[in-house]
Amino acid sequence: CAAGKGTFGTEELVNRIRSTALEKIITHRRVIVPQLGATGVSCYRVRELSGFSVVYGPVRAKDIPEFIGNDMKTTAGMRLVRFGLADRLELVPVELAGGIGYLVFFMALSYIISGFGKGGYSTDDAFRYGSRAAINLLLIYIAGTTASPILLPWIPGRSFSIKGAIMEALFFLTACSLKLIETGILQLSGWFLVYTSVTSFIFMNFTGATTYTSLSGVKKEMKTAVP
Structure with a gap:
């Protein structure tokens, strides 16, 4: 990802x-560069600018x-690019930690807002409706950060935004079956939009960590999906 978008390249290495x-630290003049970083590094320029020769190593x-x-x-085996379940699980803690504050x-906020009503503020309503909203937000978060990357190969579609939306639709139906969402049209449509859009957005963070996305493809998807 870094090599493809230019943040890991010749200038950065030099x-x-x-x-x-x-x-001054080592006696030889060779640096081992990851095989997947080859697209961003010019061996000739690195040697010219630093005096070090580049050796492309394993993945x-x-x-x-x-x-x-x-x-x-x-x-x-060193040249083989893998992206199995164990590799995908390594990405989950990073995403979980990055978004836990939000x-x-x-x-x-959902607890606070849920307490407001026509008759003023009710702590009972805040707890009753706020708890449902909080559980829904937790499901959305789990779907985007954990379930989607784990089930990545089996989710239909190519783009991550579509995959995320499909996964979130399944979680939305689960929430409905558990009666976490009221059956009114406004509640259903509102939560459906929140489920699908937020999970797609979260899941798109994984585009840079996969082994089969390209910079041009990610940019194209961002332009169409993010708005």
Whole structure:
């Protein structure tokens, strides 16, 4: 992702070599660059600007010791790009941590707003309706940050916005079956829009962490889906 959009490239690599005074730390003049970073790094320019030669290593950092022990040669396994369940699960805690503050804020806000009515403010209404709203927000959050990446290969559609909307529609139906949403047309339509839009938006954060999205494809999807 970083190599594709230019934030990890020749200039950044040279800048890091210079800022760390790498030539004073090590005796050789070689740097191992991740295989998937090749699109953003020019070996010739790095050598010209820093004096270091670039060696493209394995896909995964954990294979670097074996790569070095194998005389700087990659095996077929080192070049294999995986994105299985374990890989997708590694992304979940990051997304959970990044959005937990927003979740808590809106859950608290839902309790406060739910107490207002024609007769003034009611703590009973705040707890009754606020609890439902908070549970719905939690379901939305779980669907976007956890369920969607775990079930990614089996969710229909190619774009992440569509996949997220489909997953959230399933969670919306689950919420309705559990009677977490009132049956009025305004409540149903309102919560449906919140479910589908918020989950799609959250799930689109994973586009940069997958192994099969492209920068042009992500930009195109953002232009159509985000508005």
